[in-house]
Amino acid sequence: MNETELWRELGQQLRVDSIRSSNVTKSGHPTSSMSAADLIAVLLAKYLHYDFGSPDDPRNDHLVFSKGHASPLLYSMYKAAGAITDEELLTFRVFGSRLQGHPTPAIPWVDVATGSLGQGLPYGVGIALAGKKLDRLPYRTWVLCGDSEIAEGSVWEAFEHASFYGLDNLTAIIDVNRLGQRGETMHGWDLDSYAERARAFGWKAIEIDGHDVEAIDRAYSDAIETEGVPTVIVAKTIKGKGVKEVENKPNWHGKALDDPEQAIEELGGERNIVVEVAKPDYEGEPHVFESGPLELPTWALGEEVATRLAYGEALVALGGANGKVVVLDGEVSNSTHADLFAKAYPERYFEMFIAEQQLVAAAVGLQVRNWVPFASTFAAFFSRAYDFVRMAAISQANIRLSGSHAGVSIGEDGPSQMALEDLAMMRAVHGSTVLYPCDANQTAKLVAEMAERDGIVFLRTTRAATPVVYDADEEFPIGGARVLRDGDDVAIVAAGITLHESLKAAEQLETEGISARVIDLYSVKPVDGETLRAAAEATGGRILTVEDHWSEGGIGDAVLEALSDGEAPARVVRLAVRDLPGSGKPAELLAAAGIDAEHIVEAAQALVETPVRA
Amino acid sequence: MNETELWRELGQQLRVDSIRSSNVTKSGHPTSSMSAADLIAVLLAKYLHYDFGSPDDPRNDHLVFSKGHASPLLYSMYKAAGAITDEELLTFRVFGSRLQGHPTPAIPWVDVATGSLGQGLPYGVGIALAGKKLDRLPYRTWVLCGDSEIAEGSVWEAFEHASFYGLDNLTAIIDVNRLGQRGETMHGWDLDSYAERARAFGWKAIEIDGHDVEAIDRAYSDAIETEGVPTVIVAKTIKGKGVKEVENKPNWHGKALDDPEQAIEELGGERNIVVEVAKPDYEGEPHVFESGPLELPTWALGEEVATRLAYGEALVALGGANGKVVVLDGEVSNSTHADLFAKAYPERYFEMFIAEQQLVAAAVGLQVRNWVPFASTFAAFFSRAYDFVRMAAISQANIRLSGSHAGVSIGEDGPSQMALEDLAMMRAVHGSTVLYPCDANQTAKLVAEMAERDGIVFLRTTRAATPVVYDADEEFPIGGARVLRDGDDVAIVAAGITLHESLKAAEQLETEGISARVIDLYSVKPVDGETLRAAAEATGGRILTVEDHWSEGGIGDAVLEALSDGEAPARVVRLAVRDLPGSGKPAELLAAAGIDAEHIVEAAQALVETPVRA
Secondary structure (H helix, E strand, C coil): CCCHHHHHHHHHHHHHHHHHHHCCCCCCCCCHHHHHHHHHHHHHHHHHHCCCCCCCCCCCEEEEEEEEEHHHHHHHHHCCCCCCCHHHHHHCCCCCCCCCCCCCCCCCCCCCCCCCCCHHHHHHHHHHHHHHHHHHCCCCEEEEECCCCHHHHHHHHHHHHHHHHHCEEEEEEEEEECCCCCCCCCHHHHHHHHHHHHHHHCCCCEEECCHHHHHHHHHHHHHCCCCCCCCCEEEECCCCCCCCCCCCCCCCCCCCCCCCHHHHHHCCCCHHHCCCCCCCCCCCCCCCCCCCCCCCCCCCCEEEEEEHHHHHHHHHHHHHHHHCEEEECCCCHHHHHHHHHHHCCCCHEEEECCCHHHHHHHHHHHHHHEEEEEEEHHHHHHHHHHHHHHHHHHHCCCEEEEEECCCHCCCCCCCHHCCCCCCHHHCCCCCCCEECCCCHHHHHHHHHHHCCCCCEEEECCCCEEECCCCCCCCCCCCCCCEEECCCCCCEEEEECCCHHHHHHHHHHHHHHCCEEEEECCCCEEEHHHHHHHHHHHHHCEEEEEEEEEEEECHHHHHHHHHHHCCCCCCEEEEEECCCCCCCCHHHHHHHHHHCCCCHHHHHHHHHHHHHCCC | CCCHHHHHHHHHHHHHHHHHHHHCCCCCCHHHHHHHHHHHHHHHHCEEECCCCCCCCCCCCEEEEEEEHHHHHHHEEEEECCCCCCCCCCCCCCCCCCCCCCCCCCCCCCCCCCCCCCCHHHHHHHHHHHHHHHHCCCCCCCEEEEEEEHHHHHHHHHHHHHHHCCCEEEEEEEEECCCCCCCCCCCCCCHHHHHHHHHHCCCCCEECCCCHHHHHHHHHHHHHCCCCCCCCEEEEEECCCCCCCCCCCCCCCCCCCCCHHHHHHCCCCCCCCCCCCCCCCCCCCCCCCCCCCCCCCCCCCCEEEEEEHHHHHHHHHHHHHHCCCCEEEECCHHHHHCCHHHHHHHHHHHEECCCHHHHHHHHEEEEEEEECEEEEEEEEECCCCHHHHHHHCCCCEEEEEEEEEEHHCCCCCCHHHHHCCCHHHHHCCCEEEECCCCCHHHHHHHHHHHHCCCECCCCCEECEEEECCCCCCCCCCCCCEEEECCCCEEEEEEEHHHHHHHHHHHHHHHCCCEEEEEEEECCCCCCCCHHHHHHHCCCCEEEEEEEEEEECCCCHHHHHCCCCCCCCCCEEEEEECCCCCCCCCHHHHHCCCHHHHHHHHHHHHEHHHHCCCC
């Protein structure tokens, strides 16, 4: 069998195995796999450099199936590479199998979970950035995209950034099979429409017949030789290629074939080709940036410092201590203060412009190669990337997000810039950590802890300068809380900006003979249930939560969850933002929202006067 | 003063007034306003057709400031149009003023809130769709964009959709002032880079000097005459134009000028030109689609029907009853069953392909013209558009979102397709309504109510067929809950798929001598606190919540909030998804997550055995 015959045979094998695997639970996407089978056959047999026995080899290429629903093709490819057995292939979509409906890093050769369309290319940008700018190794990143998903704006963020950063180590392959889930795509088989868009965005675009293995070979070769710009291969393909019953037919998306045996026969029967996949063919180790001892910045008690500024300064210290730390920002670094890191360590800073989806996706891509990314923007604008955060959790990615300008306390800019749902959004992410410091020293300590913390770690910072209330040598373990003031009549639970209002309120309450315990809930998730339950016991269950956030999903709910077992008595009054804010001075807006010291005093008084059950 | 002199003078007035208004609270974005002043001067004086005395006139043009931070320019334009006084202009960003930091519909001439960048053009697509396909009136939609925000993928979704739908009634104006917040944009003054991208996306692009009023005039005229495709005017401008201290200088983003008096003098002093803005110059009323009596579909008790299918069938009924109802879907209409409406009422259906940001934005744009949009996709994928949902609430928009395929119960497709954070996300939206029906008859009733409900209304539907448990003539008011089974030992609170598991569990518990109350919390927000508190009283506070959702922010938290006042005793055990799910059969995954009947029985037993405080 010569090379081209092998490719053709391998393509047929991948089709057959896609059909066979999808037949196990009678679910999956065989037809979407069949269109891309030849593209993957040539890639596997000749171009991919990957040591399946050593997935952590830093010199490995990276292959992202952005069209994650073509997982039967990916898993069939693993079989063809000798990485999994045919027996395992036939556990596709079975409960407990790592061969899930869409790829996840439960499989060692999968870098990122896909299945939410339009995400693979942005992740690929992150991986390629790591290769070119950080690792400084010549591995390539290959991303297989569907044509339907090119409608996602996130794909164009990726096109833009890959071009801006000159990522010639990135190759996108668009499987233009014309048919989406419910019918034809916007552009059908108009390959030019994709190619012209990509060229306008600064990419090299090559149009081919995606079933012509020689054309595929030339295109990959061309992509590899192209310098300075990324390449996209726009391949005309046929959905369900090779099986008449389903070939180029609508209504066959995401369905197992009716007659798999007939289809397999039509494709020439089962094969068991095993390809010797090329291993990385170069020497070299990833570049290492200097590390040193950690010396966090410190501030004096009473000093007025914004936690966002403390974030930036702590990040610089962390950058000096840990050469793995890299920073990204969405064109607001002079507000989030990521700019301090950018000035100190320009080689490890990536400007992602106003493209929050790419911002988060790049962070996910960078951590694939074990970099330690911190990505920042206004906390409100992480809502733009929520699907990427959601998927990052499924990718079991370790990323750190810093959202500044939380809440109404930002003042005059008005509600569009105020994060009021970020705690709810970030708490509802699998395995996430949600931190909300109130002063500069606390912020610095938490930033240092973030670097060591796995999963999605979110830090909420405040625009306004707030007084330092903690000594620089205090520790703030994630999962803890601090009792800043003791008291047994009522417990006020707050964090960030409202912690300071709570302290003022407690002083006022004291003059009125009410002793208020003030709890700093800097770790919103995981939450310190013990400290909260002790407060409930001590106060007869009189708990007041105060947050610069909508009343749903934030600090109030975190406290309710911790007290939900009913072991301690609890009557929880939740002060939170309930009406749509406008512009104004921070103090005016805190007052209007009913979350300033004065309102806390009133609510605490009322709560103390109310008899508590039990 | 001839026409061009007027335009130039008006441009200077808009600059002066932008500086003056930003000086009031020493905050705002005068330099970003000054770059676009000439573009807006010519638009206001010659091209905009708008009756400021009658903002609801259906024939009015629409003007969206996508660069919402240029609000000083917008408000100065209102003054120049005679719509507001100079006195009001000088309330800019003052607490209580409707002239907020970024525009919101608190102002009658603002259609949509902006300030989260990259959103104005997608909204413009929605408004232009309404004009061309629904109202069938020749009003134009003008969108002023910044150059920084073109990096947002959502802008390219808008370019793509505007072109696909042939929206020649839409004109985008890009104010290319080169400078973003923290430095130069990706493309600086490379106008071609914008124009070529737009042309590749099927738009007409015109490049001009944005301070040459005659060139601006020609460009607008050209845009209006262009048929079949939308037009973008790419205008080279200077940030801070006209004032040497700030002209084309970095670090002047979002800052009031240091010496406003000197700047005003440099611009030729204050002016008080009032322009007679052209009113709509044509006759005509919006097209009206036929309406009729509402006859909702009904199902027999015990029938197995997926709520997503009931959604689609109810939507068809609603479409017949209410000609204002329009439907959009993100390329999954055969899964969400919006396809039924598409077949029945093709003129009122818009395919938005896989572009969820544009999906939600189009809905917001359509409701600007009082259409009643229902937008659907997988519930998980609304996370892609969360920033648009957040901003829609600030726009006080009335939109209805239907998210299908909620939770682990979808089965084999795996976690990327499972919405497990949607209840948290949607509850934390200002003024939102969150509904989660368990059967087909209930779904149909809720769909009908959604059409009448203001604000952001979210419906969560289930992939699997579930038995009909309600008679077709029952009512389900928003804000209510239903006690489906009485019992005083424990109360099980569920909705959707887990309601059925709860009913099974209650039967099993009864055989063991435990009487379980089952509450259907179909209205997750607003929640029926009365029914929940009554259940707590009756059961000695033994409440079990069960949800196919992460344990944060969903049904459990809604219940805790309702019981937080401590009036009723409460020991709330929350069954929810806590570990990352994989693929499997729905029943396997419900069991693995600990939210199936068996686990409910166990948890209820344990709860009943636990002594409750008080």
